[in-house]
Amino acid sequence: MSDRPLVQVPYKIRGDLGRKIIGGLACPLGVHPCVKDAKLEEGYESRFIMGDDLQDDQCEYRLLLGAERVFDVMRSFFERLLPEEVWGLYEELSYDAYRDSDVYRSVDPVGRERILQAWDSYGEYFVESGKCGFGAAAQEPAIEVFLEEHGTIYLGCGLERREEVEDLIQRLGLHEVAEMPCIDNYEHQHRDILQVDEDRLMDDYDIKFSVVESLGMEALNLDEGLPAEGVVPFWVYLELDLSFEGSIEAAGAYLSFGLSAENFDQALDCAEQHVRGLFPAALVARVQQVYRLLDDDVTPEIAPSDRAQLRERGIWYVSDLESW
Numbered sequence: 001m002s003d004r005p006l007v008q009v010p011y012k013i014r015g016d017l018g019r020k021i022i023g024g025l026a027c028p029l030g031v032h033p034c035v036k037d038a039k040l041e042e043g044y045e046s047r048f049i050m051g052d053d054l055q056d057d058q059c060e061y062r063l064l065l066g067a068e069r070v071f072d073v074m075r076s077f078f079e080r081l082l083p084e085e086v087w088g089l090y091e092e093l094s095y096d097a098y099r100d101s102d103v104y105r106s107v108d109p110v111g112r113e114r115i116l117q118a119w120d121s122y123g124e125y126f127v128e129s130g131k132c133g134f135g136a137a138a139q140e141p142a143i144e145v146f147l148e149e150h151g152t153i154y155l156g157c158g159l160e161r162r163e164e165v166e167d168l169i170q171r172l173g174l175h176e177v178a179e180m181p182c183i184d185n186y187e188h189q190h191r192d193i194l195q196v197d198e199d200r201l202m203d204d205y206d207i208k209f210s211v212v213e214s215l216g217m218e219a220l221n222l223d224e225g226l227p228a229e230g231v232v233p234f235w236v237y238l239e240l241d242l243s244f245e246g247s248i249e250a251a252g253a254y255l256s257f258g259l260s261a262e263n264f265d266q267a268l269d270c271a272e273q274h275v276r277g278l279f280p281a282a283l284v285a286r287v288q289q290v291y292r293l294l295d296d297d298v299t300p301e302i303a304p305s306d307r308a309q310l311r312e313r314g315i316w317y318v319s320d321l322e323s324w
Contacts, residue, residue: 014029031189078136086109090103108216234292240285242282270313
């Protein structure tokens, strides 16, 4: 079981963002529909999923609440529905050209109190961001409680907990609808919600890695939407520890690479080998990003002089070192 503590550094929600009210529903500060005919109202939808040889029958619920209610409702669901040990879940909108979301899950079970601690620390950010989701799941008994990226709440359970889950939903005063429009059903706009212009304030990456690392999570869907076999362009963004690199005064730095490889492991290995060539004593402190690009994503500012290199294994762009 992971027992790494959360890195709790202050973060601050911007105070200059007016909350959008669509059809009487308060949207998260970080996302809202941007079309005139959008209609949103509190409610929920449900569906029954017939099991098979690998999975039992399951009930699923999707809830839409005004953003001001979501923090307390999610915390109540965590407390009332989760068993003592669960797997933490985190999702975010992906930069990868071949998938919509990056999905993370705890490798080993963590205690329910760890989920509550993460929620108490960062729940306000999760509620207001609109770009990431957080929750937890267990198999015995089967249950999942998850705040989705655009602010809806997902609940999944086995038939033995159906009445319990539906009772909690009914207590919220929600009405059931056959089909419930949500923010992600409309053309919508995302906004950054964190104030990061002061020293020691967390940004989105700080919050993500505080949660992912403390709950022992790993990415699940790196190969989702895998293109045809062959070399494709990647973007790799690394955080380096230069404490033992005598030629550099800074303790840390960031370095980005444009390179072409056949898979994620090969892309990361290529970038790390280049780092060792530049700074033999440097350590890769954190892999901030590794994602695949389309050829059209490679702008003239970073593209190789011969774009045919995009289909040849190797590095074609290295950023300047950004020290801190």
